[in-house]
Each structure stands twice: as structure tokens, then as C-alpha cells.
Amino acid sequence: MEKQLTALALALALSSTANATELTVISYGGVSKTVQTEVFYQPFEAAHQAKLIAGEYNGEMARIKAMVDTNSVNWDVVQVESDKLVRGCDEGLFEPLDTQRIGKVADFVPGTLSECGAGLLVWSMTMAYNADALTDAPQGWADFWNVTKYPGKRALQRGAKFTLEAALLADGVPQEQVYKVLATPEGVDRAFSKLDELKPNIQWWEAGAQPMQYLAAKDVVMTTAFNGRIFAAEQSGAHIKPVWGGSIHAIDYWAIPRGSKNKELAEEFIASTLTPEAQKLHSTKLGYGSVNLHTAELLDKGIAAQLNMAPQNIKQSLAFDNEFWIDHGEELEARFNAWVARG
Template sequence: MQAFWAGLILSATGAVASADALNVVSWDGAYVKSQILGYIRDYEQASGNRVNVIQYTGGIDEIRSQSRAWNVSWEVIDLELYDAIRACNEGLLETIDLDDMPAAPDGTPARDDFINHRATPCGVANVASATVISFDPQRFETPPDALEDFFDLDVYPGKRALRKTPQGNMEWALIADGVPRDKVYDVLSTEQGLNRAFAVLNRIKPHVQWWETGQEAIRLLETEQVVMSSAYNGRVGAAIDRGESLDILWDNHVWYYDVWAIVKNGRNPDLALDFIRFASKTESLVKQVKYISYGPMRHSAVAMLDEKVRDRLPTSEAHLKTALELDAVWWSENLDRIQPRFERWLERSIMVPKALPR
């Protein structure tokens, strides 16, 4: 089985595909598996085109390098929305007309069927996911039930894990410190608020391991290197489905959605658009949910899901009651200001006040 998946997925440093193939850049693990089984295989069979899936960990540096050099091998890319906004503003992505996307099965135009009010003209929304807290309930007498518990080392001692990025972590720090969800970005926009978020993160920093891929987060939990970790809800769900003793803390989960985008100056933008049309069909999005619990960004796709399936999604009515939507526009405007400070903060050591059992 490992050899099978290795044949399907190329690393970002692997060989560039032949000219008649399409390179699609996406994430890792259960997520890319859901895309391959949800619609990439179907697209290859229906179109006769070969799709090579390249894994990455986010960001737009490589897109910028390829597009400006007119040497594009990353033709289609699954981007976090804030990165899509940034790349679009820099002129690194092609614009995509929603009228070019397939209508819903009942004939509703795609423009009216997609859930979001487009934040960027360069992307087509695919699925909504969430960053949640995950843990093994068997490792606690009283399992954590609130975001604040993640930051409470006295009641819940042990190592934590967080994604190596300021997005989501800064918001969680402020919420855990008492800032209401609807005021988080107002507070984070001030220097005082930014200092406050870093001060909260300082309290747990000596006990944090940092991950960059969704698979890493799950592996840290499975191998008991940490007692709690931020994680993508779909990755946790996939681990639970295969028998891992994990649970999801939905309190104050941060939800967001990704978009498909086409890197400018590529060799075959028409083929890239053809793939996005197929991947964005209602039927494709519905099939993807069979393999990962992420919410499709089309009304028609959500309507076709079983109620039990919808209840597992980060966009379910119950889960949204205590959720924070990541403000992608805010991050697109502030990431270049905050990221360097976050990286400098990571490099600084903080004295561990006492040894804590894992």
C-alpha cells in the first residue's frame, strides 16, 4: 500500500512531469488522499490527462519564484485563502471567472451555488476545514473541555504541539486570555494586543513542539510525544476512523477554507482550468467528503450529504456556535508584519520553570 501511494504522490523536489501532464500542488496525508479518491482519479479517467500531485506545506515563495521566472511547474495549487489573496494581489495567479465553473445539478449557476462571497478573483473555493485541539482521552482522568485547558499547564501538565505559524495561534492565545471572539482581530491589530498574544504563548512555549504538516501533528499524538496538539479536524477524524484513540475539542476551533488557483505564466492554463472545473463539481465535492470530514463550499453539495455526515463537519450548526472564522483578508494584510516577529520569537529561548511529566 505504501508503494502504491508513493507512486501517486510526487514530492516537491521530485521530477517535473512531462509537458502533456498537469502538476497539481496540494497538502499531505488524509487530505490529498481525499482529493485523489474523491475526484483526481475520476478526472484522469474522464479526460485522459495525467495528474501528478506534488506535496507542499503552504506559503507563496515558490509560486513567486516560478511565476516571475516564467518557469512554472506548479500549475494548479490548493492555497489557504490568505495566501491566495496575497498571491493574487502580487499578480502571481490567473483570474478565474466563477461563470466558467459547472452549475449545480439543478441548474443553479455556480456563482449562486458557492457558499462564500469571493474574497479573491484568483481562487475557487473547495472545502472548509478547521484547526482544533486533539488529544487521547485515555491519558486524562478529566479530559480537557475548553480551549483554556490547552494553556493550563498546572491542571493539564505535559507537552503540547502547535503548527509552526502565527495564524490561529495568536487568536487562540487572546481568546484563552479572555478576549471575546468578535474582538480578536481588533485587539490583534494593536501593538498592545500583539504583545499580549505573545505573552500568553510565552507561558507554554518551553513545552511546545512545532509541526508543519498535518501528518506530523497526528504522529506526535499517536506516539505520545505530546498530550495535546492543534490539528486539522479532518486528519483527526481519519485517525479516529482507523482506530486511534483520539478526540476533538471543538471549543473555539478556527475554521477557514482553501481555494484552487492557477499559477500565472504556466504552460497550459486551459488544462489547469479544466481540472478545476472538474474538481469543483458538486459531485466531486460530495465524493471527497467520503474520505475526509471537510465541508464542501457549494450549497448543492452540502444538501446532498447525509445529516450524520454534516454533523461531523466544522461548518455544522453545532460546531459553528463556538467557532472563530480565520480572517483571511486580515492575515493577507498583516502576515508580512507578524511573520518575521513570530520567527524571531521562535528562536528565543525561555527558561522552563519546572519539569513537567508528559
């Protein structure tokens, strides 16, 4: 009889596992996916009768659009950049969220909860340098452009976004005026003229790991980089330092592709990643800012000071303007690509 009960219990357990709902979550891979698996995915699986399938992509909206248009959606939650979230929401690619199931607006950084997305993290495009190579620390974008005082190559992400803002900041445009200036033909010309000055000294990067590699090899004296990459380099003992003045910050979001068969479970998953405790682990291990305002009180003070959301760092930062890049991004990227191709 005891053997029969044991066999029955095992059968029920196997049946339960087989019947568990599968939730597919897509992020950007790499170190981010490794950390998210540890601090988000595994705890959610343990707390729910669900099997979480972790995937990755490079942010291609065309893949989401193809799934939605053909009614073949097999992703339940996807990480998207802020401007892509707005565009995708307008195009009907994402499910409207029941934000009451996710949390209270007052608990989060402004802009965290929107019609189709819930913010996951605050990241910054930040200047960085190798302190072993530069004893005189650069202070901002004017120094980035100053090849007389700081001879050598600089690395920039190959794209108009962030690059044009940096060029105007280097040319003396106040942070609060950057997007107003860049919205004019004269402002665009001014940004590209400033880039002309630096062009012979630019080494482009396209993958997030490249800036730290360039600095470590001393191929460049300064670079732009995702602040989480700088944090990881610092944690590993490298003498890589951020320059927070003129950094540009934005929110990455979780969104649910329209047509997901697991919308409610997906919202439960999103909510579980936005608690102060989950956000603390995420920030501590990955180095990106938390969207939950109650995370700061849980963080080690040394770690908190290294994050982009530390008060002394974020006050020096420019907020990325989603609407500007939705309105002007296509034309500016086309002009940028043509400018790069001219050599």
C-alpha cells in the same frame, strides 16, 4: 482486412493518447493527494482527453513566483492557502478565473469564488486530545492553558498564525474581537504575555502528521491539529477527540499560475472538483468541510456530524482573517520566531 482495421484502431488510440493534453495539478501531498487522485484526478482523466500529472509542494509561493517571472510555468492548477491566494493575486501570480465556467456563487460557501481562486475545501485548526489519557474533557483554550487542572505538555504549530489567536481566546478575548485586539500593539503584547505562561509546557509541531503522533504516544495531553487529521484518527479507531470551541477555519483554494497554457482545461478541472458529488467523496474520505452548499444533503449523518462544517461545530469557530495576516503577518512572524529562539 480485419487485422488492418484492428491495427488502425490501435494506432489511432495510441495517437490519441500521445496527443492528450497534460494537465499538472499541485497539492500538498500525503493523504490529501491520495484521496484527490481517487476522487478528482482519475475521474477527470476518464471524462476528458487529458493526462493528469499530480505533483506536490509545501506551499512555497517563491516557486510559483519564479516560474511566472521567468515565463517557465509548467503547473496548471495549484492548491493554495487563502492569505497566499490574495497576496499572489495582488502580485499577478495567478490567472483571473472565469467563475461562470466553474459554478454559481449561490451554490457555494461565501468566499469560495474569487478573482483568482476557487475554494476547494474548508479546513480548521482545531484543539484535540486523547480521550484515553484525559477523562475530563477540555472545553476550550482556557483549559488548554490550565496546566494545574491538566498537567502535561501541549503541542502547538510553530508559527504566529493560529497561535496568537489561541492565546487571546485563552485570555478571554471574545471571538469577534480577536483580530481587532491583535491589530494593536497592546493586543500583540497581551498575546505574547499569555504565551509566556504556557511556554515551558509547549512542544512545537511543524508537519501535519505530528500532532496525532504526539497524542498517541501521550507525549502531550492536548494539541492543535488540522481537523482532517483528527477525523482520520477517529476513523482509524483512535480515541482522539476534537474541541470545536475556538477552532479557526479557513478555505484552501485552487488557483491557476499566470502563464498556464491550459487555462480553460484547468477551469474545467476545478469545476469538476466542486460538484456536490465530488465534494461529498472528498469530505467523506478526508474529513474537511465542503465548499458546496448542496453537499450536506448527500453526506451520511454520522460523517456530517464529525465535520467542521456541521452547524453545531462551525458556529463555535473563528473565521481566519486573510487581510489581517497579509497586513501584519511578516512582523508578527518575526516577533514570534525571536520569542521562540529565546528559549
